[in-house]
Amino acid sequence: MVSAGVTAYGTVLACDMALWGSAWGGTLLLGKPNVEGRALGWLWALGALRWALLHGVALTVPGGRGRPVLRRWVAALCLLGPVFESGKAALLQEGRPGDPIPDPGKAALAAAAATAACLFWELTFPDAEREEAGGAKEKKKQEAKALFMRVVRYSRPDALHLGAAFVFLSLAVICEMFIPFYTGRVVDALGSQYEHSSFLSAIALMGLFSFGSSLFAGLRGGMFMCSLSRLNKRIRHMLFHTLLEQEIGFFEENKPGSLSSRLSSDTNKMGLSVAMNVNVLVRSVVKVLGMLGLMLGLSWQLTLLTCVEMPLLAFLQKSYNTYCQALGQELQDCKAEAKEMASSVVGAVRTVHSFGARESETQRYEEVLRKMHDIQSRKGIRSAVHLLLRRLVTVGVKVVMLFYGRQLIASGRLSGGGLLSFVLYQKDMTSNVKNLVYVSGEMLNSVGAAAKVFQYLDRKPRQKEAGQLAPSELEGRLTFRNVTFAYPACPDTPALKGVSLELSPGKMTALVGPSGGGKTSCVSLLERFYEPQQGEVLLDGLPLHSYQHQYLHQKMALVSQDPVLFSGSIRNNIAYGLEDCSLERVKAAAIKANAHNFICDLEQGYDTDVGECGNQLSAGQKQCIAIARALVRAPKVLILDEATSRMDVDTQLAMQAALYGSAGQTVLVVAHRLKTVEEADHIIFMEDGTVVEQGTHQQLMAKRGRYHRLKEKLFADLDNAEESLIGTVTS
Template structure:
């Protein structure tokens, strides 16, 4: 059995299939010399092709046939390989061309090698441009890949006038470049024939004028093109930034900031540079190829046809390398994004890094990420070198073949000497233009690969409910959360709120207290519509929260968090953030209510002082007061203070709360705090634990109950007394 399996495996080896194919061809060659078949060469030609195809199909039908010899794709390979040469010879015979030499030698070793080479190229082109026979149409149309050159070029539609002008100047300039080979050939004829002595100087003058005109057109073309592409780059970058800002908050929980920044900056720059430089060269040289081939056809259709036959070989190579480049580009960009994540995280937490003296550790982390990028860059460089080498080699082979065939045509008096010189010059420019296309096409593919993540962000639909339309002129501020159940997207099986209910009334201060992890900040996130509850509903003046316009809702609900974020702008711009139309009087009033006007006025430049990145130039307490002023300038109907005074001293905290009580007439206030002294004067206190409301009432009522709230107050008072006694003892010592 083992011997049989081994023989069966050998029977289906590619080398044995080639051997059987050669045996068939040699058998046909021997039969062709017989007196019976000698007068009928086409009979042996097509009979041999049919015999080759039958043998290969028979092997495919045998049991144990390997996968590479089965299926429609294998049948296509066999048919192309078997009938390509007979079809070609018959077509030449039908056009009146001499074919006797091909008929007698198609089964020679030279013919066999040529047949396998042409078959390989034909299959590559077929695979690339003709749909697969085995592919079945799907009922649902597949979603097109967003990263496509056609889509990138779609951004050029608004600038159709500019690109029309670019194409016009490209055509004029390309036609101008055709003058030198043309007049060079004419001068060759004039010199060899020794007639028209003035024609030489006339040709020089005409060539000079046309060359200058071509150079001017090229300059104007490049100027218009580069300016237009810069506009397109700015447009794409702005659209990506806008698309990212529209995503839901959960998107930013799962995607690193460095990754987003890398897509907006690095990827768009890579894509833009490749398109601006490489696409212009592709367009330029493509136009030159068209005009060059037209002029070559005018001189000699045989040489032009011979040149065209060699093009498929060198056109397949950049397509294959372009696909490899595209996949490599995606991996390189992802690697750079991971390195950017480390850098962004390190720089944003520089104080923590310095406090733990871990500069060397962060440097090593960054180096490891860069090593991954370097490894991919080496592969990319090697792929580029191989692609360039194969392109140059194939182009050189094409040049040598054309020169050899052209020499034979000159010997046969099919073309004149001047036409031959012109054709050779045209062909050299033609080959050079093809080399440029092969060289820069993978770069355009690289730009397409770099754009995949960009279009991923542009196409991503925010996981948000449809924006509402309500924007009433008068909003009372009655807010109700009814039976809310919520779990974060990252932890869908761990509910944070369980049947939670809460009411906020205008003119009242409602305090939400409880241990850490109870779900207090989650309530704030739901009020800001960052997330949607899985069960229950949130009503504002009796209407669902999602029925209000987003801008209107955030104007009416202002939130100040425990760690507010200030931007690297002036204090004035931070307070007026989102309300740039507010007057200075409104800004001063909000700052006074937040107990911030005095310290802001004492700064070096007052309200024009730069707050620093994330408010690093002001203290924690000052940052909180600026954030409170930023919320109050909106004159909200609902004010949420999420432990917003935790960094203030007792006196400043008291002043801020007193000011808020005076200014909150008609405004519903939700106060979240850990200090019981902060919530004692609230109109209503809600005690939350493990996502459920345990107690609700005033400070006195909850103390009288002696429940969880009373225990929490007792623990804080006990801890405060211990700290006070410890401080007194230490002072005595």
């Protein structure tokens, strides 16, 4: 397919060159035709004849019939010259154009201009067939544009700042455009006919426009940076709020490092797509239009030559942007992976050291870095080739422009200062056209990062929305009614199977049984970390989701086996989540949790920093702080999931007396140590996700069922451990 297309284009071009060569050879032998008074007619006639011949070639050559782009290129190649000469005659009132059969150099230049114009049109306005062929690609572009417009809509609150920034931008660009013009005037004033007043006037205006450009550019940059900061703050706040509203299963599917990357780098890239890229885009558009007008005023011939360069550079830049967009997305994913890996390893550095996994973790991280390096290397090689081609085009056009500019100066149609101004404009024009193409691609590339952010912003939690129920009086009766539940990661493996149980107010209920029996799953459902697939969890006869989220977690407190403390003071950790919690209230909870004494022994007391994740405290002290954090809320329902497992025996006994003695409070204890639950009012034995038996300790022991067998096994294990310890001490 590609080779056939190349053959078709090559054949048409060869035929065209053959026609030009024959015509040029004929003029050398027979002389130029007399076209005085009939110049435009001759041009159109020759162009039409040439088009008919080449069109026929395009239809008959292999691979040409099914290519409408080839036929449009033939039309531009043959008819752009007559159209240009006719327009020039109408605008400049010139009686006759140049020779109908120009020399080979002008013919080659005309062919290059026609090809560049056709190429620019095809890239800007692709035909329906190309859109159909690249339907997926075009659809992706449309989605990217929609994402970009959504980012723009998020910038509406900054409309005043952005409006002021665009005003300053326009003023800065206008001032910049006149600096090369008056630079040329200064050079002309220093010529053979020196005029002091003209020189001073040109210098003064050049200085004035330079000062204005610097002033307005600084104001523009400040306003755009202010808008960027406000947009970043707003998007990060929205994303953080949305993430915290997601269910626990979402955080099991998405790693913290990846979420942190989206929250920091991706939101920043979204802001750049508006505040920075739109800044460059508008500035480049205004400068290109303004400079094009000034360049036409200096020399329309040189401007036409410059317009040949721009489509070629636009094509090179567009090809480079298309390639780099895909690499940019890969690179962004690699960075997120590297950040997530480094975060997880550093966060678990104790585990890494204890298992001697430093080398393996280093190798894993090196693999990610190597992948990132490969992507960056490919991008660098493509960038080097792109830069080389772009420089070759720029230098070639500039050399031709300088030769032709010398002819204009010699004929008196352009001054030396005018040529200098035009060269400065041409350089700036090329740079701004490149920026236009680059930024248009970069804006779509930058919204690739926005796609993931919007995916999170639009995500609805996969659990029922919390209601508005917040009764002043709460009994605290909890009921599981035929509950079946499976974790999102294992939807086909139920953790609970038709569980029905009840927790009574003013009583302590204990969940016991082997690991994996479903005890922690019950706790997770009570905390609304997950929703059951079947059945209901009721509080005072109403579903948990009907209560306000804040109200529910004030009335229901959980203390886990491995509590999480936050970096900060002990007082802030105990009062976590509460507003206006007095120090007296914090101390009362700490006393009840048997934590007051060791807190007072610390150098700064309740203002002592617990360190990152509470690593400045022992495991038992962390549990005491966590229990105080629960008790300070005076909860109606208290859930203890092995909450005292890290404490010494004396502390456990004191704690149990405090926790289990609250009148009217519903207490749920999850424990593996049966000694802990013997005093419970109600014991529920769970195994394999079902309730096997329930009752008091005495009732269950009398049944001699699963609870009794587990009790006997634990006693045997303790006896064996005691005998082993005595033997060790004796020896």
